[in-house]
Amino acid sequence: MHSSTSNSDLEFARVVPALPWRGVALTVALLTFAAVAAWEIRARTAGYAPSLNDTPDLWAEQRAAVQPDSIVLVGTSRLLFDTDLDVLEHAFGKRPVQLALAGSSPFPVLADLAADPSFHGTVIVDIVPAMFLAPAGSPPMEVSQKALRRRHEWNYAQKWSHRLGMLLEKHVAFLKQEDLALGQLLKQLPIPNRANAQIGPALPPYFYTVDRDRRARMFEQAAVVGSPLQQRVATGWLPLFTLPPPPSFIPADKFRAMMGQAIEQRFKDTTRQINALRTRGAKVVFVRLPVTGPLVHKEEAIVPLAAGWGRLVQENGVPAINFADYPDLRGFDCPEWSHLSAPDSVEFTKRLVPHLQQALSSPSTTAHVAPPAAQPASS
């Protein structure tokens, strides 16, 4: 931008274009208001309703709410969708803090709790082996680390913006960062990629709401088997649960060896973190939540159950609840193969409670309530 001096009292003054500014500004305000209103109507017509965005700020707020003796839920989107906080609060006498993150590896969050010297509460860890063992730098790790960064670097301006943002999100339907933000809208343009392009799979469309406590509920439409949304979400998981090809710049065997080392290190680090927690009197429970359809085999192909879940349970000696081992837990059907519908999540949590109570009543160092040899999911 160029500016020039004027004949004002100052040595330097910016030029202001001569325009009827009040009229222009008023017209802009009215047009923008009309465009926003039209966009809001379109969003509501498309089925969106006002709800909070599940942002790192919302997560950081929950992390800040963790008390020394809290019950903390750590895991992936399965724990986020499948557990009902009201039911758990009724059963345990205190409201759990929901720290599960969609698309994440829970390991960094577990390590963060282990590094918190004041914490000696209960940690319920949802284990999806492929996510839990995801290597450093992978998207599941980055999701957790981004949330943790926000928690540890959360400044006043970000906190106030978060509160103001929630005020708006409670009333405006189009404020959906994962689906209706400009960047997401551009991603929906049907432009084919180059044949040789190494493009990661796209995430499924937005299909849940979340409240201030981060209790997630699946959209009703997503729970209707055969509906377009259910189809899009369900088929969206398949490429996400398929191992990407090894990178071109490292020989495949070397890459496999590196990954093997990283996974071994993750097993060791997990034991170290859990020992740190238990040394302070904290209790840790592993849970494996319902998964159905083709995802069962996809997950088994990435990390066999015995090699992932089984080994984590065995090496850490923590109480563990695999849904597939209990008839009352394995009868649930995930509409899109990976998560329970909102009504089912309440029922599932009610059935999960006695298992959790039994697990938590056992001495955490020895109580291993899972069968000695964990079996693959039967569903």
Added chain:
Amino acid sequence: MLFNSLTFVVFFAVVLAGYWTLRSWEARKNLLLAASYLFYGTWNPPFALLLFATTALDFWLGARIAAAGTARSRKAWLVASLASNLSMLGFFKYGNFLLENTRWLLGLAGVNYQPPHLDLFLPIGISFYTFHSLSYTLDVYRGTTQPTRSLRDFVLAVSFFPQLVAGPIVRAADFLPQAAQPPKPDAGRFFWGLLLMTLGLFEKTVLADTMLANSAEKVFGHHGPLASLDAWTGVLAFSGQIFFDFAGYSTCAIGAALTLGFHLKDNFRFPYAAVGFSDFWRRWHISLSTFLRDYLYIPLGGNRAGALRAAINLMIVMFIGGLWHGAAWTFVVWGVIHGLCLVLERVLRAVFKDAKWTAHLGVQILLGLGTYAAVCLAWVFFRAPNFGAAMGLIMAMTGRLPVVGDAILPTRDILQVGLVTAGLLTAHWFLRDTSMEAVVARTPRWALTGVWTVMLFSIILTQGNGNAFIYFQF
């Protein structure tokens, strides 16, 4: 707080309302001062104390310089100001860099030195406010400005929130005269300021963050060899991203200041239409280039002592200019590349000074594109995490990789970057000899209204992801 945040929207509305409601000029300035420290303190309150300490010390040293009876004592007070400011900057920004390089140098001499890692938070905007403050003692020493008697006015000059953390680098000598008299309310200036703020936020949130950042991050974060198309796309994306990000911040700052009745000078003038590197630095981060020119290049002797000395001076200035951006040798290399290009350009200008064909439009366009390409190549070192990554990118861009590179960008990203870059270069070229004010003045009202509305609506559509501005880290 960030300009692109809801907190700032509320903060700014409250400050504007209070500022124009208050009748007393002193009360208004007090309000601006409190608002500026609140603006800064929301990041990390203790660093507001550091900001105040730096400013207060320079206020006192400025008075000492002016009151000094001898040239020697004047110089001593100036050295004190330089030492305090630069040591503060050096400690926070370059402490670990210096220790690490000391370890490396001692290692060459066979000494095994393991320095401690200083676990320091970099006070946000320290490079900018240090220069704001330092300009005062330098100008008082040079005799180009009189010391102010008002600590409050000087503190406000350094901390004025629109320009505090990422520029423009506003010299106290430019700000203090404006603090002497209250500005009269002016609807045109106010709404023009709001339009500039909209433009700045559009550049940041829509063009930099939404259209370009993703491609730049993917390419510069990729660990393997890249296909040539992807490498170029990533570098072009970054060249656009850093412009829209930084120019967007400056435009917001200028606009916000205007709504409060203050006039800040331009920081950018369509730099990607520059023909040659000297032209580029007359258009890019003007407040830094003029700062370095006035306080470093000219005191070093400028071009008064012959071509060789001028070339050495240029290299020194660009070396420091590179280091100012960050504590890493990649920034230094970026600065050195610019320095070499500036020296080369001087040589070429001397050789071809009588060649009329250089003024031909086609030649000018080619030279402009050549300048842009060279600027982009230099950006590789500026953005890359290390020299290995930078060289990998350069080899991919020049098609010299021994293996087939990875194609990692979706076609949509490539199209976005291509469209934005083409629009950016075209706009800069057609606007290079004019001004935004002149263009707006001759734009039909309906078109201006439409463009302003589209920018505002697009900003709302981005839903405020709250990404920090790139230059905050400097």
